[in-house]
Amino acid sequence: MIDDTTLVDIRRDMIKFAHLQLRDATLAEDVVQEALAAALSSAREFAGRSALKTWVFAILRHKIVDQIRLQSRTTNISSLSQEEESLDQTFETLFKSNAHWSPEARPNDWGNPEESLRQQRFWDVFDACLKHLPENTARVFMMREFLEFETVEVCQELSITTSNCNVILHRARNGLRRCLEKNWFTPGEQPC
Amino acid sequence: MLSCKEVTHLLSKAQDRKITLTERVNLEMHLAICNGCKNFKNQMTFLRQACQRYLKNQEKIDD
Numbered sequence: 433m434i435d436d437t438t439l440v441d442i443r444r445d446m447i448k449f450a451h452l453q454l455r456d457a458t459l460a461e462d463v464v465q466e467a468l469a470a471a472l473s474s475a476r477e478f479a480g481r482s483a484l485k486t487w488v489f490a491i492l493r494h495k496i497v498d499q500i501r502l503q504s505r506t507t508n509i510s511s512l513s514q515e516e517e518s519l520d521q522t523f524e525t526l527f528k529s530n531a532h533w534s535p536e537a538r539p540n541d542w543g544n545p546e547e548s549l550r551q552q553r554f555w556d557v558f559d560a561c562l563k564h565l566p567e568n569t570a571r572v573f574m575m576r577e578f579l580e581f582e583t584v585e586v587c588q589e590l591s592i593t594t595s596n597c598n599v600i601l602h603r604a605r606n607g608l609r610r611c612l613e614k615n616w617f618t619p620g621e622q623p624c
Numbered sequence: 625m626l627s628c629k630e631v632t633h634l635l636s637k638a639q640d641r642k643i644t645l646t647e648r649v650n651l652e653m654h655l656a657i658c659n660g661c662k663n664f665k666n667q668m669t670f671l672r673q674a675c676q677r678y679l680k681n682q683e684k685i686d687d
Contacts, residue, residue: 438685445682486683531627538660545670549677558674576640577675583640602636609667 438481443468445485446492452559453496453574455567463499467492493579497589500571504590507568510600515566519607539609542617554616561611565604572597573604626654631661635668 443464450460471488512520526537533539548554562570575586587597626634631654634647643651655662 441685449682481685482683485685489683527627527629531629532658533628533660539663539667541659541663542667542670545666546673549674555678555681558678577672578679580679598633598637598640601640602633605636605639605668605671606632608671609664613667 438484439468442485442488446488449489449578450492450496452562453571453578454499455570459499463495464492467495470495497575497579500575501589509568509572509590510592510596511568513566513568516569516603519566519569519603522610523603523606540613540617542613545617548616557612557616561608561615564611565607569600569604569607572600573608576601626650628654628658628661631655631658632664635661635665639668639672 446464446467447460450463451457454460454463467488471484471491526534528534562574565573572586572590572592575581575589576583581589583597583601584594587594590597592600631651634643634651637643638651655665
């Protein structure tokens with residue numbers, strides 16, 4: 433049997449995930465509610481709490497995608513907000529005029545970053561960095577990485593061109609990388 | 625010779641599709657002599673790894 437505390441915990445994690453992607457508390461609550469209702473109304477038997485969680489998250493991902501699809505009809509995902517523009521400007525400042533890294537902006541060696549994956553503090557920083565990405569940029573990135581769409585599908589779903597999609601994903605990855613470098617991976621020795 | 629800026633775009637694309645042979649050759653030539661871009665490449669690999677772990681963690685139940 434599924435007890436209430438388990439459900440409360442699962443629901444909390446679901447809301448966190450939905451909120452991260454949709455950036456709207458009410459919408460997040462709504463999709464989570466729908467996903468839970470759908471999951472609990474199906475007469476499926478679960479081998480354990482963990483199987484239940486996997487199942488509801490699978491449903492939640494579908495609901496989030498539906499919501500993003502809906503939004504993409506009314507908003508232009510590839511339009512640049514001020515935040516996106518400033519992220520792009522910062523990116524340009526990382527290079528010298530010949531488009532090679534300027535010495536102080538050169539990416540650092542993160543050593544064995546996999547070790548960080550076991551630390552809760554790392555995940556707090558990672559979360560904060562995701563939240564820090566501009567909304568539309570984050571949405572495209574998360575659709576690719578968390579909802580596990582192929583990039584072509586992301587472009588199709590959101591009606592953006594492939595080259596636009598590439599620009600957005602590049603912006604997201606570079607933004608995230610810089611945020612982690614600054615806030616988690618302490619700069620080691622300068623490479624090159 | 626590709627510039628570092630071009631390499632960052634190519635490395636991001638490589639996360640999304642198979643890059644062509646010419647792209648691969650140009651990339652390898654650049655990476656052979658540029659530690660900054662080599663680090664960038666490892667960072668891209670790590671980001672993918674972190675995202676996958678993120679999804680896995682999400683389905684775990686904390687006891």
